[in-house]
Amino acid sequence: MYNMNGVRHALYEQSKAGMNFNNLSKLVISRQNILLAYRNVRGNKGSKTPGTDGLTMAEVDLLSAEEVVENVRRKFNWYNPKPVRRVEIPKPNGKTRPLGIPTIWDRIIQQCILQVLEPICEAKFLPNSKGFRPNKSAEDAIASFMYNINRRHMTWVVDVDIKGFFDNVNHTKLMRLIWNMGIHDKQLLVVIRKMLKAPVQMPNGTLVYPEMGTPQGGILSPLLANIYLHELDVWLSSQWERMPTKHEYKEPPGRNGESTRSKTCRALRKNSRLKEIHHVRYADDFKIVCSNRDEAERIFIATQMWLKEELKLDISPEKSKITDITVEYTEFLGFKIKANLKRNKWVGVSYIADKAMARIYRTLAGQISEIGRHKDRESMNKEIAKYNAMVMGIHNYYQIATGVFLSLDTISLRILRKLYTRTKYKGFSKTCPKPAILIPPKYRETRQIRYIGDYPVLPIGYCRTKKCSAA
Numbered sequence: 001m002y003n004m005n006g007v008r009h010a011l012y013e014q015s016k017a018g019m020n021f022n023n024l025s026k027l028v029i030s031r032q033n034i035l036l037a038y039r040n041v042r043g044n045k046g047s048k049t050p051g052t053d054g055l056t057m058a059e060v061d062l063l064s065a066e067e068v069v070e071n072v073r074r075k076f077n078w079y080n081p082k083p084v085r086r087v088e089i090p091k092p093n094g095k096t097r098p099l100g101i102p103t104i105w106d107r108i109i110q111q112c113i114l115q116v117l118e119p120i121c122e123a124k125f126l127p128n129s130k131g132f133r134p135n136k137s138a139e140d141a142i143a144s145f146m147y148n149i150n151r152r153h154m155t156w157v158v159d160v161d162i163k164g165f166f167d168n169v170n171h172t173k174l175m176r177l178i179w180n181m182g183i184h185d186k187q188l189l190v191v192i193r194k195m196l197k198a199p200v201q202m203p204n205g206t207l208v209y210p211e212m213g214t215p216q217g218g219i220l221s222p223l224l225a226n227i228y229l230h231e232l233d234v235w236l237s238s239q240w241e242r243m244p245t246k247h248e249y250k251e252p253p254g255r256n257g258e259s260t261r262s263k264t265c266r267a268l269r270k271n272s273r274l275k276e277i278h279h280v281r282y283a284d285d286f287k288i289v290c291s292n293r294d295e296a297e298r299i300f301i302a303t304q305m306w307l308k309e310e311l312k313l314d315i316s317p318e319k320s321k322i323t324d325i326t327v328e329y330t331e332f333l334g335f336k337i338k339a340n341l342k343r344n345k346w347v348g349v350s351y352i353a354d355k356a357m358a359r360i361y362r363t364l365a366g367q368i369s370e371i372g373r374h375k376d377r378e379s380m381n382k383e384i385a386k387y388n389a390m391v392m393g394i395h396n397y398y399q400i401a402t403g404v405f406l407s408l409d410t411i412s413l414r415i416l417r418k419l420y421t422r423t424k425y426k427g428f429s430k431t432c433p434k435p436a437i438l439i440p441p442k443y444r445e446t447r448q449i450r451y452i453g454d455y456p457v458l459p460i461g462y463c464r465t466k467k468c469s470a471a
Contacts, residue, residue, distance in 0.1 A: 003032050008119040015123035015182055024185040028112050029073045037111035038068055041104070041219075051103030052083045052201050060104055072108055079191045081106050081198040083207060084215050098167075100200060100215030110195065110219040113188070118223060121181055125226060126233045128241075131282035132222035138333045139400050141282040142350065143468040145332060148278050148289045149325070149348035155339045156296040157330045158288035160303050161319035165284035166221065167213040169228055170312045171196050174214075177227050195220065225283060228311065235306055236279045236288065239299070243274060275299075287332055296322045331355075335401055352398050352407035360394055361411045364460060365418055371452070372422030380426065381455050385438075391458045392440065399466040412448075412461025419450065419457065427453040 007027065014021075027033060038060075041047060047057035060068065082103045088096035102110065122134065130141035148154045162168075175193060183189065196214065199207045214221040234242075275295045279288045288303065290296040300322055307313045323329075326346060329336040334356040339346040352360070367387045374380040398404050420428055432451045439456050443449060448459035 004036050004115065007033075008115070011116065012119040012123045015120040018182070020182045020184050021120060022184045024116055024183065025076075025187045027116050028188060029076050031069050033112055033115055034069045034072045034108070035065060037072075037108050037115060040115075041107050041111050046101070047104075049101055050085075051101050051106070052085045053103050055104050057104055060108075068108075071105065072112065075105055076109055076112070076191065079109070079194055081195055083199040083201040084218070086200050086202050088203065097216070099217040101217055102198070102215075102219075106195075106198075107219055109191075113192065114220055114223055117183065120183060121223060121227060121230075124181060125230060126237055126242075128233050128237060128279055129226060129230070129281050131285075132226060138282060138397070139468055141280050141333060142335055142337075142400055144280045145287055145289070145337065146348045146350065148280075149337075149339050149346060152276075152278065152289075153346055154276075154278065154289040154291055155324065155326050155346050156290040156293055157323045157325055158290065158296050158300045158303070159319070159321050159323065159330065160286065160288070160300065160307070161316040162284050162307065163314045163316040165313065166216050166225065168313055169214050169225070170212055173312060174224060174228050177231060178224075181227060192220070192224075222283070229281065229284065229286075231310060232286075232307070233279075233281060235310070236277070236303070240274055240277050282333055285333065287330070293322065293324070334398070349403060350401040351403040352401055356398075357407060357411060360408075360460075361414065363390060364411075364415055368415070368418050368422050371419075372426070377453060380452065384452060384455050384457060388438075388456070388458045391460050394460070395463045399463055400468045402465055404463050404465055405461070408461050408463055412459065415460050416450070423452050427451070432456070 011021075011027075042057050042061070050056050063071070082105075084100040084102050084106075087099050087101060089099050090096055118134070125133065128144075130136045130138070130144065171193070174196070175189060178189065178192065195218070197210065198215075199209050200215065201207055214224050275290070275298070277288055277290050277295065277299055279286055281287075288296075288299055290299060300320075304315050304320075307315065325337065325339045325348075326341070329338045331337075331353045334353050335350045336353045337348060337350045340349050341347075364387065367383065367390060371380055371383040371387060374383055394408075395404075398407070401407065429451045432454050439449065440458075442464075443456075443458055443462065446459060446462045448462045450457045450459070
């Protein structure tokens, strides 16, 4: 719509070819890029959340397109970010997670920068990184991890938990890594540096001036995190996956379009004494897989030292460990994964993690209580629709688990009992007096659907495993 696809594709190809970029600011504040950024920020759920200036997208919507463009250009050329509003988001364990909320205009400027930098960085990122990237997801990360178990027969897992990653990113190191990506526009680099140094307004009103870290909640922060940890991907891959060989092999693309480097790996196994390792990373959460405990212990120590020396990051000793997944589960992105012996081969099995199961139950039980509070049919149907959306979201995320049905079956009866208790006097029934509406196609085969009046309630226990593939 705003003629940016061609520009982004050109940036990607130029970055792939190793070009440096010295004049990106003109692209950042181009009319089509600003209007696209405005549309994207406007479509975000957080557009109604005000920053420290109290401004929301509703006020920006009153401006014309030309006024929006002019405002962004003026603020970018004389950039001075306003304080970031800090809020504390409660976590299931009782602790809180800090979230930074920039002002609307700062969000639009960050989105403008993201749209230009993303294709440049994507051309250099490795396929091991799955988080906060276009066309990548947690499903890809889990699929790659399972591939290492099922096809590469690797059953020792190294968990390295980075202590407070987003709060401990070294600004000087980050700016150097951005430069290494080929981003040499000095005006743009100054703007990014000012964003990192933007004061943070704490809940009590005091201002804190950060010396390190990237604020969680900033639009640009996920990309900056991936740039920072790209060095880790490169180093881990250089230990095996991308070790140069005497002969360059022609590698066919995998099912997802990415090369498996299978021929190269076979040659390394045959002709080298290197210890085979593979890794999968989703943001700051990553897994390293090995064949035996000795290799796992060596790479665990080496990774810890490398993070400290190169990226100035410490690990959390209580959360970092080595796991033999033939004996016990390892957790990754809300899944718990284990290797079972089947026909003399180790086969990966996955379930929903225990903490995730507890969180699912609390979420659904709370929404059922909301349904029960409403007396009029229209309000109750709206709450049922929210409940159904939660169920479908849970199913869509966890359906790649091989034992997703077994996991959800453990809470299905408890949820059904709570639903019956709270709505038995509001028309709760196994059948619908008239043809039911709003039943998604994949749920029409099950008899587990219940009804409140003529409105369907989707069953949490009905979820089929989805087959997924990884390169």
